[in-house]
Amino acid sequence: MTMTMTNGSVDANGGASKPFKIFVGYDPREDLAYEVCRHSILKRSSIPVEIHPIVQSELRNKGLYWRERGKLESTEFSFSRFLTPHLANFEGWAMFVDCDFLYLADIKELRDLIDDKYAIMCVQHDYTPKETTKMDGAVQTVYPRKNWSSMVLYNCGHPKNKVLTPEVVNKETGAFLHRFQWLADEEIGSIPFVWNFLEGHNKVVEGDSTTFPKAVHYTRGGPWFDAWKNCEFADLWLKEMEEYENKAKKVAEN
Template sequence: MSMRNGKVHSVTCNGADVNKPFKIFVGYDPREDLAFEVCRHSILKRSSIPVEIIPIVQSDLRKSGLYWRERGKFESTEFSFSRFLTPYLANYEGWAMFVDCDFLYLADIKELRDLIDDKYAIMCVQHDYAPKETTKMDGAVQTVYPRKNWSSMVLYNCGHPKNRILTPEVVNTQTGAFLHRFQWLEDEEIGSIPFVWNFLEGHNKVVENDSTTFPKAIHYTRGGPWFDAWKNCEFADLWLNEMEEYMKEAKKKIQE
């Protein structure tokens, strides 16, 4: 699953290569296959730029010899640590994005790509967040730690020298604190993105008549409508509508 491409000279805009599809790596967990498909659909449907969506599948990474760490008791998904292979999988070139599969995009990904600034090693929404729940999704333990949710959607400057530390060896052996808190970086190397791009369902709030608070990407971090226990969570209707649209299109493709 290592994407090795020949180098091509091309034009960049705000650090993003406009001649190549923008690479988006999405965390994949077999229990959340539908969430992945709906997230993918929501990005593709609204994107005005070419994108390449690549699932980070742990079983594939293991077969390729890129991932071998044992699953810890606090890992609620299969991509808890494999997400940090993003710069490696992008061949340490250009900018790429990682996002959890429990997102629903409501805006054009070009708007997000246009926020890219080459002076940063990574960019993310810098939440100040302490979850109230002790469990999430299908009973997984809800852990609390500094920079909680920062790593759930990250724009990686894959060519930044600091990100070369994220080798398979480091991703497989380093602590959760080192990786999820971005301890290989200085604070000033972490750029900030408006919270509406990682709008935490149940935590962030829409302010009436203030369009700057309307979500551009909803993150169902506690659990989404694809789990029975979260069928009635906030913004469930938006996700279910997107799911129905995805199902109709998928059915149509099978029939063609």
């Protein structure tokens, strides 16, 4: 597991531009998924980014996370994801994303969609999973706004997001957090579905390039799990994994 910061660049006014902060949910069972997700972002990004894994054990050691894991939490970052504004010091915009994403487009395109009038922005899926289990046998739950919280652009300095203190994140219900109940509906901006393209749910329309995923979300389970080796877009993920492993091998040899 690695945290990465690309080199800073110079903006149009000649000043150093601040890296775009990206927080990726980390689970030890999906270490490879995290590394491939990170690799896919860095490889295509034309802007400076900081990528930080959200590691539950580290948050516990820092006294930022202490809630007990519930039976319906399929990953270690089910709730810790909502610490993103706090981890970004409630400044600027930052992104949270699950580790089971593969980015196929430049993150700058996503950042350029940001509108300061919103507290958060996300893909507003209307999604009801057909499967009863996902990943490596975790229970598949159904609830309103499912998957909205799997990739979120947070306006960390927005007054409404100041409520997301460690105390609130550790005690509030899943409904309050995953459905963004600290916000009014008009404070939630919408992002095109191709930035959180749900494998097995969203479809590419032949001849319509606007429907091709910019980020594939293997929400049911990805090729790093034996049961999902043949899922849709598995070939793209496996190709990215091979690139990542070859690069990591070269680094290790040097």
